[in-house]
Amino acid sequence: MLGKMMHKQLTIGSLIEHAGRFHAGTTVTSVETSGETVHMTWGDIDTNARRLAAALNRLGLEQGARCGTIAWNNRRHLEIYFGVSGGGFVCHTINPRLKAEQLIYIINHAEDQVLFIDTTFVPAVAQLRAQFTEVKHIVVMGPRDADIAAQIDGVLFYDELLAAETGDFDWPDLDENLPSSLCYTSGTTGNPKGVEYTHRTSVLHTLGGNQPDGIGLRARDTVLAVVPMFHVNAWGTPYIAAAVGAKLVLPGPNLDGVSLAKLIDAEKITVALGVPTIWMGLLQGLEETGCTAASLERTIVGGSALPTVMIPTFRDKYGVELVHAWGMTETSPIGTLNQLLQKHSTLDSDAQEKLREGQGRAPYGINLRLVDDAGTILPNDGKTEGNLQICGHWVIDSYFRADDSALTADGWFNTGDVATIDADGYMIIRDRSKDIIKSGGEWISTVELEDIAMSHSDIAQAAAIAAKHPKWDERPVVIAVKRNPSVTEAALLAHYKGKVASWQIPDRVVFVDTLPLGGTGKVLKNKLRESYDEVLLED
Amino acid sequence: MLGKMMHKQLTIGSLIEHAGRFHAGTTVTSVETSGETVHMTWGDIDTNARRLAAALNRLGLEQGARCGTIAWNNRRHLEIYFGVSGGGFVCHTINPRLKAEQLIYIINHAEDQVLFIDTTFVPAVAQLRAQFTEVKHIVVMGPRDADIAAQIDGVLFYDELLAAETGDFDWPDLDENLPSSLCYTSGTTGNPKGVEYTHRTSVLHTLGGNQPDGIGLRARDTVLAVVPMFHVNAWGTPYIAAAVGAKLVLPGPNLDGVSLAKLIDAEKITVALGVPTIWMGLLQGLEETGCTAASLERTIVGGSALPTVMIPTFRDKYGVELVHAWGMTETSPIGTLNQLLQKHSTLDSDAQEKLREGQGRAPYGINLRLVDDAGTILPNDGKTEGNLQICGHWVIDSYFRADDSALTADGWFNTGDVATIDADGYMIIRDRSKDIIKSGGEWISTVELEDIAMSHSDIAQAAAIAAKHPKWDERPVVIAVKRNPSVTEAALLAHYKGKVASWQIPDRVVFVDTLPLGGTGKVLKNKLRESYDEVLLED
Ligand SMILES: Nc1ncnc2c1ncn2[C@@H]1O[C@H](COP(=O)(O)OP(=O)(O)OP(=O)(O)O)[C@@H](O)[C@H]1O
Ligand SMILES: Nc1ncnc2c1ncn2[C@@H]1O[C@H](COP(=O)(O)OP(=O)(O)OP(=O)(O)O)[C@@H](O)[C@H]1O
Ligand SMILES: [Mg+2]
Ligand SMILES: [Mg+2]
Structure with a gap:
């Protein structure tokens, strides 16, 4: 005997519906790619998301079709989050900082049928387009622009698509176990792998993640999502902000x-x-x-x-x-x-x-x-x-x-x-x-070595890696960016004294101008290892 | 194509499991019926709840069987909440302040097979027992007591049941749509009606109800559930406190x-x-x-x-x-x-x-x-x-x-x-x-009239009711309890001037010593209407 309570599906559409119903007047601020700051409301986002869902249906997209986005954090991207997922399609957010071959791989692997792109990415997409195997529609996130139209054959313009719809589209009551969105991992350790969220997991993450001891957003908050919308759905911030009616600020590029x-x-x-x-x-x-x-x-x-x-x-x-x-x-x-x-x-x-x-x-x-x-x-x-x-x-x-x-x-x-x-x-x-360094059978945490380096006031950034060692197999080496140009290797090594066991102190410090960062702002240690893992053998 | 995320059931067992895992050392304080205050932990509650679930299985109870509770807010009641529901049975919390015939009706209507009772209710249950049609086991919430054993034939003692079990019972992975608990309405307007919650609705209420703009509990909070555990699961407080690891205080009778x-x-x-x-x-x-x-x-x-x-x-x-x-x-x-x-x-x-x-x-x-x-x-x-x-x-x-x-x-x-x-x-x-008063086709809010009465510093409590009226069909009458014995009807009526339209001012004030309250502390206006709805006709 099953219970006798309503059984409502946990859907992304229900999140934006709530925001449109109970927080229609609350501001959503968006820094556009042009630099302009626009102020909209959750009511506007809801209406535009409905328009978009209607437009995708009009384009003949089938339920569950993947729609890619290559975009900054801005209000159209937010509308796409809700319009695509809420409409029963899958929102696939793509890291624009990926190399060309990774972009092509991911877009084809995801079988994206639509690609929403910020104007920033028009040249790149124009160039790669021929290699996208499944993409039927490229939608530029803005008004019609003759220059852009000349660059990409058959390109659609987001604002035109929406203008053709009324906004009275009803969010479908989707099975909560259907996929809602797709995101590939950051690619810090190798090739990005795709993770497909469902409506249910997204809503449970929203409610479970926004407990008072969690993200903890309230209607009175103004939340700034600096974390990119292509990085695990900006950690769920757009969904949480909609659920609680917080003011959301999207900072653009x-x-x-x-x-x-x-x-x-x-x-x-x-x-x-x-x-x-x-x-x-x-x-x-x-x-x-x-x-x-x-x-x-x-x-x-x-x-x-x-x-x-x-x-x-x-x-x-x-x-x-x-x-x-x-x-x-x-x-x-x-x-x-x-x-x-x-x-x-x-x-x-x-x-x-x-x-x-x-x-x-x-x-x-x-x-x-x-x-x-x-x-x-x-x-x-x-x-x-x-x-x-x-x-x-x-x-x-x-x-x-x-x-x-x-x-x-x-x-x-x-x-x-x-x-x-x-x-x-x-x-x-x-x-x-x-990444962990295995020195003579003992483990040394690179996280800890980096943290100590960065606690030195003359050091701006640091990464510790395992360098090959003839006797100990691996020994720690720190790759660091100076804040103060006068800082020396000896000074930084001295800084480790008393903070870790003596055998955990790095063997060397290599100063560099910048560390290689992945698209989500993480140090790419595999790149560093490629460059520096033989540095102790050279001595 | 369904999504590719884990699909975990939303169960009451998972709530207490979380508390036992991540908040085992956090205190649960219970004022016992004896007046003694005991301090336990969420770890203890988890273990005892597991023991109870094992004991109910050992008693041969079938999954889904209803187990009634007639109890104050205390730690054994809390263990029963989790042990019964988590174990796959249905926890039916009963309002002890109901009249005998309502108690009998509800317990038989629910088909309760086990009845957990606080010692307070031993005499009442001993007397009514013969009229419970489905109850197989009466469990007194405490240690063995010879006096009680003499009063109720075959009575079981909670502490003995638990002592026979080890606490290593695994919470079953129940279908989240199965019923978890049962509660009857307060009976303010008529006979109580049963509402059967499911595991899913209970957990969603926990997460959705404890957003920062909701109940908003954190691990650092100490929460006092004054609202009875027989009143809509104490508004979900036990579940929320377990989910976030708050210190929970149960105030007893x-x-x-x-x-x-x-x-x-x-x-x-x-x-x-x-x-x-x-x-x-x-x-x-x-x-x-x-x-x-x-x-x-x-x-x-x-x-x-x-x-x-x-x-x-x-x-x-x-x-x-x-x-x-x-x-x-x-x-x-x-x-x-x-x-x-x-x-x-x-x-x-x-x-x-x-x-x-x-x-x-x-x-x-x-x-x-x-x-x-x-x-x-x-x-x-x-x-x-x-x-x-x-x-x-x-x-x-x-x-x-x-x-x-x-x-x-x-x-x-x-x-x-x-x-x-x-x-x-x-x-x-x-x-x-x-309750709303229909005076000559216009509506008058009793809530508003009561609020104004209670804003008078000489009035302790007030209820407004519709009294029959020959011309206007109904007119407002206020039944009030004095805080200051010298307050007069005229003074209270004067207090309404300027606060509501003149035609909304009550026709009369009747002072009484107490208002009739239901088991959850609400004024029983149907009782008041029985007594006073002809008071304007008598004039
Ligand atoms: N607070 C944190 N402290 C340390 N490491 C963290 C923290 N948060 C995340 N990480 C690291 O980030 C990882 C998850 O990152 P993400 O899913 O963005 O992709 P990635 O693991 O960097 O990339 P890939 O899996 O493609 O190599 C975690 O496994 C962990 O190593
Ligand atoms: N904050 C509040 N202000 C005014 N009324 C409230 C408030 N909270 C609850 N109520 C009243 O309580 C009702 C729900 O109470 P509950 O479910 O405990 O049973 P009841 O309605 O009192 O009893 P019954 O349905 O058996 O007559 C609501 O329908 C509403 O009338
Ligand atoms: Mg990873
Ligand atoms: Mg009611």
């Missing part, structure tokens, strides 16, 4: 510190989300501009390890709390968030600070465990390092178009990260298993 | 203002939930005891209309924010909560205050509309009164053991409440449709 500092003050941002490199840039931007970020209460920081020195800097200088979070494309992405427990309130402030540096604990909906390479479950004692595995309501089962399950025999997803978990469930990422 | 004031200060409560009469009592209790409620940040108030005068009193005297909420047994119960939008921050404080008096707006997961008696949809202009209808993820489809749907032809549940909704979705309950 310019994510440098100065642009962000000005935007935060102009729009009175209360909460912002992004990767660590963004907040490093913001610190500089705040200093340069004299902006105060007075409205900013907290930022959610994840995607790679938060340099711990940033926590007190932001708190003491700007009154901004940094909330460290961990997740993956494969986990929608929220896996853990660092919010303290009640018992921690009795700890002294140093101990509390220390706790806040880790990646935090899992919300309801997520479970974590550590296993060794043989799959044996390891203790949660805060010391034992192991392979981090995850399961839960918004975790992958298998990759897009893969026949095999991505899970262990007992149903867990292996993250590829090495971590510790303590008795309270607080998790600390020690490394990626591909 | 004594809900008088003095006991609550002391408990709030002793346990440093941050959030409390209950009906308005409880908070009226608390105000007196705080004054009597000199307790300060310094830790208390907010209370969630619903179940009947919040007397508006309480909002500034609590805020100005005690720094406590009252959050007005509306819901029903049929809606799990959260329908609306009153949290302001960002645009309201520019209103002056009087206007903000005024907005906070209403019942608030719907969270994602709930939709509301107004219709007239013919079913025509009415405008949301903040003025037009209509029948409030609701639909959403945790709303009833049909009553327990009813063959007919409880919904309109187009799938909405008619609440029986009369309300207005404004353009932002803010809803104000004007009355129950059975």
Whole structure:
């Protein structure tokens, strides 16, 4: 006997419907690719998303067809999120910073039938277009433009498509287990892999991820999604903002510190989300501009390890709390968030600070465990390092178009990260298993070495890698970008003394002008290893 | 093609499993029926709930069997919530303040096979037992007691049942659409009706109801569930507290203002939930005891209309924010909560205050509309009164053991409440449709008349009813309890001047010593009408 309650489907359409119904007047601000800032409302977004869904039906698209986007964070991209998924199609967000061959691979692998592109990407798409095997329609996100029309044969214009529709399209009551969106991993460790979310997992991630100890958005918040909309759905921010009726600010293409500092003050941002490199840039931007970020209460920081020195800097200088979070494309992405427990309130402030540096604990909906390479479950004692595995309501089962399950025999997803978990469930990422340094049988965490380097005031950025070593197999080498040109290798190596065991101190420091970053702002250590892993053999 | 994400069932077992896994050390405090206060942990509750589930299996209970509870808010009741539902049985919470014939009717209608009872109810159950048609086991919530064993033949003792089990029972992976719990309505307007929740609706209510603009609990909170666990699952508080790992305080049988004031200060409560009469009592209790409620940040108030005068009193005297909420047994119960939008921050404080008096707006997961008696949809202009209808993820489809749907032809549940909704979705309950006064074709809101009466400092409580009238069909009469014995009918009637239109001023005030309250603390207006609806005819 099944229960006797209504059974409503958990759909993306229901999220935007709610925003249109209960938050129609709330602002959505968008910095356009042109630089112009436009103010719309959730009511406008709902109407335009309905128009778009109607337009896609009119184009003859079949339910479930993939529609790619190559776009910045802006209001049309937001309308596409809801119009495509809500209309029963699959929204495939593509990282525009991918190399040409990766773009072609992903678009063809996803079998994208429509491609929505920002004007920025017109030249690139015009050039690659012949190699897209399934794309039927290219839609430029803007009004008709003769120049663009001349570059791409048969191109459609977003604003024209919408103008032909009324906006009274009804969101279909889709099966919640149908796919809603598709995102490929960042490609930090190899080729990107596709993860296809369902309506259900997206809505559960919205509700489960926005608990007060999670992202924690309210209608009174103004949220800035710095994390790109092509990076795991901007960590779910558009969905959460719609569900709670927060004011949403989409920053467009310019994510440098100065642009962000000005935007935060102009729009009175209360909460912002992004990767660590963004907040490093913001610190500089705040200093340069004299902006105060007075409205900013907290930022959610994840995607790679938060340099711990940033926590007190932001708190003491700007009154901004940094909330460290961990997740993956494969986990929608929220896996853990660092919010303290009640018992921690009795700890002294140093101990509390220390706790806040880790990646935090899992919300309801997520479970974590550590296993060794043989799959044996390891203790949660805060010391034992192991392979981090995850399961839960918004975790992958298998990759897009893969026949095999991505899970262990007992149903867990292996993250590829090495971590510790303590008795309270607080998790600390020690490394990626591909990055961790195996020196004479002992493990050395590159995350920890990088964090120490970046706590040196003369160092702007640092990455630690395993360099080949004739005796120890691997030894740590730090690749660093100077903040102060006078800093020396010896000074940085001295900085490690007393902070790690002596055998964990790097063998060398190599100074470089920039670190190679992937499209989501992560250091590409495989690139660094290609360049520097023989640096100790050369001596 | 369905999506390729994990599909985990949304079950009550998964809630307590999470608490046991990530919040095992967090305290659950219980005031026992004996008066003793015990401190346990979520880890203990999880283990005991597993023991209970194992014990019910050992008793040979079939999946889906109903287990009734007649109990106060205490830790064994909490274990029963999770052990019964998590184990695949249905937890049927029964209002102990029901009359004997209602108790018998409900227990037989539910076909309860097990009855868990607090020691308080041993005499009553011993007397009625022969009339329970399906009950196989009566379990007294405590250790073996010879006196009790002598009163109820074959009685089982909770602590003995649990002692026989190990606690390593695995929560079954139940179909989320199976029933988890059963609750009958308060019986304010007639006989209570059964509402059977499913695992899915309970978990969605937990996640959707605990958004930051909802109940908003965090792990750092200490939450006091004053609202009874037999009243719509204490509004979901046990489930939410488990999901977020909040410290939970269960106050036992004594809900008088003095006991609550002391408990709030002793346990440093941050959030409390209950009906308005409880908070009226608390105000007196705080004054009597000199307790300060310094830790208390907010209370969630619903179940009947919040007397508006309480909002500034609590805020100005005690720094406590009252959050007005509306819901029903049929809606799990959260329908609306009153949290302001960002645009309201520019209103002056009087206007903000005024907005906070209403019942608030719907969270994602709930939709509301107004219709007239013919079913025509009415405008949301903040003025037009209509029948409030609701639909959403945790709303009833049909009553327990009813063959007919409880919904309109187009799938909405008619609440029986009369309300207005404004353009932002803010809803104000004007009355129950059975209570509203129809005076010469015009409607008069009893809620508003009561609120004005209770804003008079000499009035403790008030209820307005429709009294029969030879000319106007119905006219308002106020039944009031004095706070100051010297207050007169004329003084109270004068208090209405300028606050409502002159034709809405009540025709009479009848002073009484107490108002008849139902088991959940609501005024039984049908009782009052039985006694007083001819009071104007007698003149
Ligand atoms: N707070 C964090 N601290 C440390 N590492 C993090 C954090 N958040 C995310 N990560 C890293 O990012 C990974 C997930 O990133 P994402 O899904 O964007 O793709 P990727 O793993 O970088 O790329 P690919 O899987 O294609 O190599 C995690 O497995 C983890 O290694
Ligand atoms: N904040 C509130 N303001 C005014 N009325 C409220 C509020 N919250 C709940 N109510 C009233 O309580 C009703 C729901 O209560 P509940 O489900 O406990 O049973 P009941 O309606 O009192 O009893 P029955 O349906 O058996 O007559 C709502 O329909 C509404 O009339
Ligand atoms: Mg990865
Ligand atoms: Mg009712």
